[in-house]
Amino acid sequence: MKTYTVITGASSGIGYEAAKAFARRGKNLILTARREHKLEALKDELLRLHPTLEIIVKTTDLSRPQNAHQFYENLQGYPLETWINNAGFGDYHSVASLDLVKIEEMLCLNVEALTILSALFVRDHQNVPGTQLINISSCGGYQLVPTAVSYCASKFYVSAFTEGLARELQAQGSPLRAKILAPAATETEFGKRASGENVYVYDQHFTTYHSSQQMAEFLLALYDSDMTVGIVDRNSFHFSLCGPLLPYAQESVSP
Numbered sequence: 001m002k003t004y005t006v007i008t009g010a011s012s013g014i015g016y017e018a019a020k021a022f023a024r025r026g027k028n029l030i031l032t033a034r035r036e037h038k039l040e041a042l043k044d045e046l047l048r049l050h051p052t053l054e055i056i057v058k059t060t061d062l063s064r065p066q067n068a069h070q071f072y073e074n075l076q077g078y079p080l081e082t083w084i085n086n087a088g089f090g091d092y093h094s095v096a097s098l099d100l101v102k103i104e105e106m107l108c109l110n111v112e113a114l115t116i117l118s119a120l121f122v123r124d125h126q127n128v129p130g131t132q133l134i135n136i137s138s139c140g141g142y143q144l145v146p147t148a149v150s151y152c153a154s155k156f157y158v159s160a161f162t163e164g165l166a167r168e169l170q171a172q173g174s175p176l177r178a179k180i181l182a183p184a185a186t187e188t189e190f191g192k193r194a195s196g197e198n199v200y201v202y203d204q205h206f207t208t209y210h211s212s213q214q215m216a217e218f219l220l221a222l223y224d225s226d227m228t229v230g231i232v233d234r235n236s237f238h239f240s241l242c243g244p245l246l247p248y249a250q251e252s253v254s255p
């Protein structure tokens with residue numbers, strides 16, 4: 001049976017490179033983002049390299065919660081194997097100087113849409129062998145970063161939600177695996193949007209950073225592993241795979 005890998009935020013950055021990486025694995029893809037022309041260009045590129053694959057593109061703005069519901073419903077009938085919630089963006093400003101319109105959109109995308117899509121996928125696939133849900137968090141989802149408190153808070157949610165979900169699925173004996181990829185600085189459009197600058201040169205802001213291609217390879221390593229978390233150390237930039245990192249209160253049992 002033909003199955004599909006869904007990648008949100010696929011028009012650039014990690015999502016774009018993840019689409020190329022999974023296509024090299026022979027995976028049929030369903031790709032979504034806001035920018036239709038970039039999705040169509042990616043589709044054309046993938047089909048030139050992998051003409052036997054099926055590449056489906058669907059343009060949507062997932063920062064609007066109703067669109068997340070509609071996007072998922074539009075996929076009914078496609079047998080899904082892997083869901084990658086990559087869409088998201090950040091902000092590099094102090095809390096006192098936040099653009100609240102931007103932050104509201106960020107929270108809707110990073111938190112609300114991710115939760116909706118994760119919950120719907122789990123609802124329908126928790127008993128399907130071989131399925132995976134991979135949510136893109138950040139090393140800032142485990143460590144607060146100066147001038148990025150609101151962004152880190154949104155990614156702390158992603159980390160906590162996904163680690164909790166992974167434990168929940170394991171306790172239920174579900175074959176579905178929930179995992180987290182937590183990058184550090186990665187050269188994408190992220191820096192430009194987070195800073196509000198028209199030009200954002202990573203060499204001027206970071207002594208070390210990864211490329212989107214490297215992060216896509218880390219994503220594949222996480223996909224292939226039995227681990228829950230794939231995380232980049234913010235100081236050494238070493239990537240490692242591990243079990244859940246957050247404290248977990250075991251359910252109390254009466255003596």
